[in-house]
Amino acid sequence: MMSTVSAEKAWDELTLSEAEYRRAGARYRQRRSLRAYLFLLPYFIPFIAFLLVPALWSIWLSFNRGGILDPAKYVGLENWRSIASDTELTGAIQNTAVYAVEAILLVFTLAIVLALLLNRYRKGSNIFKLALYVPLLAPAVLVGLIWQFLTNFDFGFINLALDAMGFDRLNILGSGRLALLTIVLAEVWRGLGFWTLYFLASLQNVPEELLDAARVDGARGVQRFRRVTIPLLRPMLLFAVVIAIIANFQVFDTVYVLTQGGPYESTSTMVWFIWKRLFQFQETGQGYAAAVVLLAIILALTAISFRVLGARRKRRA
Amino acid sequence: MAVQAGGVAESDVLSQHAQEYASAARRHRAFGITKGLAAYATLSIFALIAIVPFLYLLSPSFRKSYELFSYPPKWIPSSLYTGNFGTILHQTSYPRWALNTLIFATSVTVITLIIDTLAGYAFARLRFPGRGVLFGLVLGTLMIPTAVLIAPLYIMISRLPGWTHSGINTYPGMILPMVCSPLGVFMMRQFISTLPEALVEAARLDGGSEWLIFRKIVLPLMKPAIVVLGIFTFMAQWVNFLWPLIITTTNDMKTLTVGVSSLQGQFVTNWGVISAAAVMTMAPVIVIFLMFQRWFVQASMAGALKQ
Known part of the structure; x- marks a missing residue:
């Protein structure tokens, strides 16, 4: 009897009371979180300083002017009023939209076709993958240069070919519609390898058993693609669309090298407009406001993509 | 019958x-x-x-510029003219631009690898309050276009109140704002999540500190992810144009992309010289690419595979 009591006492001394236990646990968790924050700190310092703060600052700047050469000055809604009636900005938004739709549709169509071919015909596919990848290594400046060569009036391949076939030569970069189309083609040429490899990787993630099951059930090639592959690829497609929208709405480098926004602003894109207002015209206020417009457009388009492409997946789950 | x-x-x-x-x-x-x-x-x-x-x-x-205009066009030059390359090497700052590009892209890559690996590990394997919120924040910033950031970044680097030196035309000014790409953290977290958790748990039971576990167990397993993210980051900075364009104003601080594009103004229609610069720029990259092709292809597939 006595011994059990003393044993219980000893046990009590050894174990922690509930409060003590809770305190020790809290201390442990605190130290554990602290350590996690230490792992995060090196990333979050530049993340806050160079991404989060500038992003919020850009919204504040849209109510300011100056800033590049002299300190920024608050001007209220003046920038917004001035860009609301700016036909050059609406033109730039329109050019960017036309460019982005054409470029994304073209590059996705070609990339999906090529990815399907590479997925089906694997013998020797490595050499094609490498060849398609090469344009990705070139900075846009070189891409622009190559396309200037291709479209040059006197010695460009396209004009020499037109000439040889008995057509008139075209001043390609000198006419608005063709100049924008050249930018589309240059960017599609550069991006095709990336998207082909992206869709190829996605296709190879589709479990072979599901396709076999569909084959046994009598589904033909097109049906298998539509009913099995595409639904399974929906999240990949969503990611691709979002990334492509974000990237293509920021087209700038090829514009800078190929056309400088011309002729007559017909290839002026949003980032070209922003850059010119900020660093060429010293119309910084308009540049700040246009940057916020670009942010809003990208956020809206991303949200729409999620709704359209993400919805069906949710319903099924 | x-x-x-x-x-x-x-x-x-x-x-x-x-x-x-x-x-x-x-x-x-x-x-x-x-x-x-x-x-x-x-x-x-x-x-x-x-x-x-x-x-x-x-x-x-390999041709003199005026030869380009010969008709009918000659694709194979009759004699190899190497003067264009001499012009690039001696009359422009090309070697300096190449060095700047190397310093810029390498520094961004090294810093990105270190901080993204650490953050990716924390997001994948450590438990702490605010984990979901912070990770969501990082992912959300993927949608912020660079063009939105350039004005505030330029102002910050050039004239932050209290700074005695402007960061324009300096390496830190060029490099530091480029190190916080959200995609890297995302890629690293996804990769570490695929590593067997039991390894980390076992080391934890043996009393290893988080830092020790990270260095001795997680890091060696991450080599492929590090190579892939390294190539990915280096290539992104190698082709980066907008940021070097605005943050450098002197000829000596330009990167190759900005420098080569400025040649177009300098050698207006001297296509021979300009294409020589392009060839010099592409040749080493293509050689490196052919040497490490497997990793390059993986780097661009990483986004898709890690969904």
Whole structure:
């Protein structure tokens, strides 16, 4: 009897009371979180300083002017009023939209076709993958240069070919519609390898058993693609669309090298407009406001993509 | 007799079936071969479209500029003229631009690898309050276009109140704002999540500190992810144009992308010199690419595979 009591006492001394236990646990968790924050700190310092703060600052700047050469000055809604009636900005938004739709549709169509071919015909596919990848290594400046060569009036391949076939030569970069189309083609040429490899990787993630099951059930090639592959690829497609929208709405480098926004602003894109207002015209206020417009457009388009492409997946789950 | 006749008739029917089957199979095979040929032809055409324009730069770089305008066009130069390369090396700051690019892209890559690996590990394996919120924040910033950031970043680097020096035309000013790409953290977290958790748990039970576990167990397993993210980051900075364009104003601080594009103003229609610069810029990258092709291809597939 006595011994059990003393044993219980000893046990009590050894174990922690509930409060003590809770305190020790809290201390442990605190130290554990602290350590996690230490792992995060090196990333979050530049993340806050160079991404989060500038992003919020850009919204504040849209109510300011100056800033590049002299300190920024608050001007209220003046920038917004001035860009609301700016036909050059609406033109730039329109050019960017036309460019982005054409470029994304073209590059996705070609990339999906090529990815399907590479997925089906694997013998020797490595050499094609490498060849398609090469344009990705070139900075846009070189891409622009190559396309200037291709479209040059006197010695460009396209004009020499037109000439040889008995057509008139075209001043390609000198006419608005063709100049924008050249930018589309240059960017599609550069991006095709990336998207082909992206869709190829996605296709190879589709479990072979599901396709076999569909084959046994009598589904033909097109049906298998539509009913099995595409639904399974929906999240990949969503990611691709979002990334492509974000990237293509920021087209700038090829514009800078190929056309400088011309002729007559017909290839002026949003980032070209922003850059010119900020660093060429010293119309910084308009540049700040246009940057916020670009942010809003990208956020809206991303949200729409999620709704359209993400919805069906949710319903099924 | 009748039985035999029946047998003959039956085997006739059978052989007729067999013939039909064989010809159907032949047709099917022929169709398959045609399809295969069409597929390989399509792939070859696009492979050529990807490659040939680069070769198209090669020819003018070895010719005097006026030769470009000869008619009919001569694609193979009659004699190799190397003066364009001399012009680039001696009359422009090309070597300096190459050095700047190397410093810029390498520094961004090294810093990115260190901080993204650490953050990726924390997001994948450590438990702390606010984990979901912070990770969501990082992912959300993927949507912020660079063009939105350039003005505030420029102001910050050039004239932060209290700074005695402007960061314009300095390496830190160029490098630091480029190190916080959200995609890297995302890639690292996804990769570490695929590593067996038991390894980390075992080390934790053995009393290893988080830092020790990270360095001795997680880091060695991450080599492939680090190579892939390294190539990815380096290539992104190698082609980066907008940021170096605005943050450098002196000729000596330009990167290759900005420098080569400025040649177009300097050598207005001297296409020979300009294409020589392009050839010099692309050649080393293509060599490196061919040496490490497997990793390059993986780097661009990483986004898709890690979904």
